[in-house]
Amino acid sequence: EDQVTQSPEALRLQEGESSSLNCSYTVSGLRGLFWYRQDPGKGPEFLFTLYSAGEEKEKERLKATLTKKESFLHITAPKPEDSATYLCAVRLDSNYQLIWGAGTKLIIKP
Amino acid sequence: SQTIHQWPATLVQPVGSPLSLECTVEGTSNPNLYWYRQAAGRGLQLLFYSVGIGQISSEVPQNLSASRPQDRQFILSSKKLLLSDSGFYLCACSEAGDYGYTFGSGTRLTVV
Incomplete structure (x- = not known):
């Protein structure tokens, strides 16, 4: 069964404390992986679309990476305004629909 | 780029009442359209999708229905709401060949 799992469910960081969010997937034929805020x-x-293993994309304090089994959203020196829920989704070769993870709630304390 | 207009932002309806949520899209033609529901702390659940006028596919058997009377208009309806229909409803669109989705601002529905 095609599945997307995000961890942790929630993450509390101090302002400036870098960390990573994980999105692991078990799918038959990945067409693309998406990150949303x-x-x-x-x-x-x-936020980002990643298409193949080894690909990386950056936007401000966020960097997304992709391997054959998972994706990481790295956040460097976060600020309180980065607090949000981050969602990961994958699109399969077989259709245009997305399979969504449950999200990671990120809280950045000043 | 695409823009989605979704209304109302919040809605409180009694059990057994009808529902109509509307979504319109600007900036694209012949988009794929989607209705999602999001329960608190949960992921997005696909309810309906449409690849063209009058073409609706349902993902989950439920008390809801969808219609697409025009190319850039997508409507979510119910004849009689249930308590379990409460949730956050999101309309989304994507273009053929474009893998990303654009979302509307959502409607918070509370059935009382």
């Missing part, structure tokens, strides 16, 4: 009461906001 979701603020409370809002729709998810697109």
Whole structure:
């Protein structure tokens, strides 16, 4: 069964304390892996798409990496405004739908 | 780029009442359209998707239905709401060949 698992469920960091969020996947044929940021009461906001193992993408304090089994979202020197839920999703070769993880709630304390 | 307009932002409805949530898309033609529901602390559950006018596929048997009367309009409906229909409803779109989704701002539905 195709599955996407995110860990941890929640992560509390001090401002400036770098860390990583994990998205592991078990799917038959990966077409792309997506990272989204979701603020409370809002729709998810697109961050990155990764297509192949070894690929990396960066945006401000965020860097996403991809291997054949998982993706990491590295956050460097986070600020309180980085607090949000980060969602991971994969798209399969077989169709255009996305399989979503449950998300990691990131809290950055000042 | 695509923009999705979704309304209302919040809605409180009694059990047994009807529902109509509307979503319109700007900045693209013939998009794929999706309705998702998100329970508190949970991932996104795909409810319906549409690849064209009048073409609706349902992912989960439920008390809801969807329609696409125009290319860039997607409607989520119910004839009689249940308590279990409460949740955060999101409309999304994607373009053919574009793997990313654009989401609307969501509707918080509370059935009382």
